[in-house]
Amino acid sequence: MFRALGDGARKAASPLQRALTASAARHPTTTRHGGSIVVVQLASTPTASSASSAAAAARAAHATRGRHRVRPLAADVVEVEMPLIANMIVERIPFLLPLPPAWETEYNEWSHERAQRWRKELPREITNPKKEYESEDELRQMEAFVAAPRETDADRANDVRSMRRKSDQFLFLVVQDADTGVWGFPRRKHSGKEGETMRQVATAAMEACIGDSIETYVVGNAPMGKFPEKAAAAKRETAKRETAAAEGDGGGDGGGGGDGAAAAPATTGGGEGTNYYHRAQWIEGVLKLESKCKDYKWLTKDELGDHFNEEHHAFLKEIL
Template sequence: MSREKGEYQIDYEPAPRITEADKQNDKKSLQRALDRRLYLLLYGNPYGAPTGEPVWHFPEKVYESEETLRKCAETALEKVLGDISTTYFAGNAPIGHLAVQNQPDSQYFKRFFFKSNVVGTNNKYNIRKCKDFVWVTKDEILEYFPEQAEFFKKLIIG
């Protein structure tokens, strides 16, 4: 069979969108919910936890002497992931902040949120500095932070 110039036939079957991690609901894997953005949550003791009990939270670090808030955010992520060479921070400014008061009689502090993406990798990260971790979709975030659902709906989902 001869083909005209510019005519090509490619026998291609795309990989399935549903992976083994999806079937097993493996929230420790980046190989799940491939058509959605995933967010890293850590289970441990975040700064300012009122009870000292472990809770779910995003990677975080107290701002010390870094040049910028973004550098502080990069350092926080690096302490958890190790190598952040496949991580892209979207911009230099935080996408939002949340004022937190850990005790009724104490001062407020601000928790800033930065948007970053892990790109172009199938690495399995050795997540550290926490008791547990999950990679969740934006809808699943609300299950972990029901008391802050409105904030996250506006920040991430909105």
């Protein structure tokens, strides 16, 4: 049946070639795999069931090919909601290490006490060999050094506009749209122009909000995640209706639940489209807003929940 593959070649064939060989009897055809051309004689027209079984066999062979298991063909093709919306997450990196947990502090104290118990006193000439090269002024400065406090004036005043707060955590910039008054990350819809990347759209959205007042570094070209607002809004609406139906005749209670859902914090966009998130790191500069935005805040990951609904906030905590 096969002219291109002999008996020896069929024994050494890959799983995908063997799958094609097994299915060729049901629907002969001509195909190419790797560098070899598999030629079969056309005997009859394949049926829909035989074609689907051949495709399933090919996908199964592809999934088990090689040392590591790979995903089936076309497994990552996902339909997204339009329009596409690019978000730029501007972050301030922490400049202090977070405090260790209580168990680690306790262990370090115990370890130090145990080491001191067996410690031997050595001559200063050995333990401090740099002393002869250091001036007395330098030694006095080292002894008088006091670390800066972790709690700053911005922490005590809870000044969310200051980047001097929460020094041991990441801070993320959220802005308030001047037209709608809704809080969220700098964002913009993709125009549909061919060749325009989501990174370019996200960068343009950031510049429209803060201009060139601060210097940033955009991390990578690919987005760090996506969130379909329309699908999430539909799920929330379905859950709200199910809750109202479960409550029975409590019409007033159901109405109250609707008001609460409408008043919940949400991002700009009205619950439509698919959000793609890019990341930019603050390097230097003092932030100044453009006319598109009227207010801003630097918030921690947990504080973002004040301006995003529960589902959206849970997604952001996963990617940040």
